[in-house]
Amino acid sequence: MPPSDPPPAGSAFLLTQVGTHAAQAFAQRIGELDLTPPQTGLLRAVAGAPGSSQQALAELLGTPATRLVALVDGLEQRGLVERRRNPSDRRLHAVHLTDEGTALLADIGRVAREHDDAVLAALDADERARLRELLAKVAADQGLTPGVHPGYRNLR
């Protein structure tokens, strides 16, 4: 008998299973801040490239511009981001974090670290580092943009 049988459903199934679980757990946890995962991703994107146009953000996240409008609407109504018109090209809406948005981003970071610890509770520091290495290798090979969740991608 070989030392270990081939996995019943494949490693990628395990990856999907655990990844989906992690996504659901994060959604629940970030819900405590009254945020959805897409909103959180947008806040992060704006923080990483302040003043981007909505077109640029849509391009970065890989989502239709129309979806971005609704997302920005929600965050703007809550005072987390603001649209600023560009005087030299009044078609553009530059999106910026407000002070409140910046403050919330710190809370998001804290929640994300708690989430990280909870999901990876079974692994020690070395194992987490090893997992991160392996996943980073796969992510790079698969052409994933660092920090951008593929849930925005238009698949049709």
Add this chain to the structure above:
Amino acid sequence: MPPSDPPPAGSAFLLTQVGTHAAQAFAQRIGELDLTPPQTGLLRAVAGAPGSSQQALAELLGTPATRLVALVDGLEQRGLVERRRNPSDRRLHAVHLTDEGTALLADIGRVAREHDDAVLAALDADERARLRELLAKVAADQGLTPGVHPGYRNLR
């Protein structure tokens, strides 16, 4: 400078990112067989426990019974599964694979292996085994049912 900085977004983010990508890639691939991921999961569940009632399947997958009705409907119309009434308790509908369903399951296995290879192309055999180990450890700790995708779970 320390040997490695803490990850910018956390390892669990990477897990979610890669896991979501894997799920999307699988959805696309299994679409070639005119199946959705939920349908695929149900076919596997029926294969693993033939003759289960719809209630039992719903319980196993963690989904409302009403959703199962629609899923079984779709697969039954395509001749992949069949409902058999239990003569001793005519409320129950035992779900079984048809011959066609069994044949399709073999195709699903082939597609799943191709998917596995494509997603994990960046890793050699040892690395894949290590990744599988780490993910299995996390999955067990997080209480995930082996072989059952958490996408069915009712979260509200």
Add this chain to the structure above:
DNA sequence: TATTGTTATACTCTATAACTATA
């Protein structure tokens, strides 16, 4: 009265297409 399965309905999320304003 309890349980299995079904149907009816509504809600959320997202995409496609038409529209407005600026250039």
Add this chain to the structure above:
DNA sequence: TATAGTTATAGAGTATAACAATA
């Protein structure tokens, strides 16, 4: 005529609740 953003509309997927059949 082209581009940024918006609004209107429709579709897929899923949940909740009411219902029918059987026990």
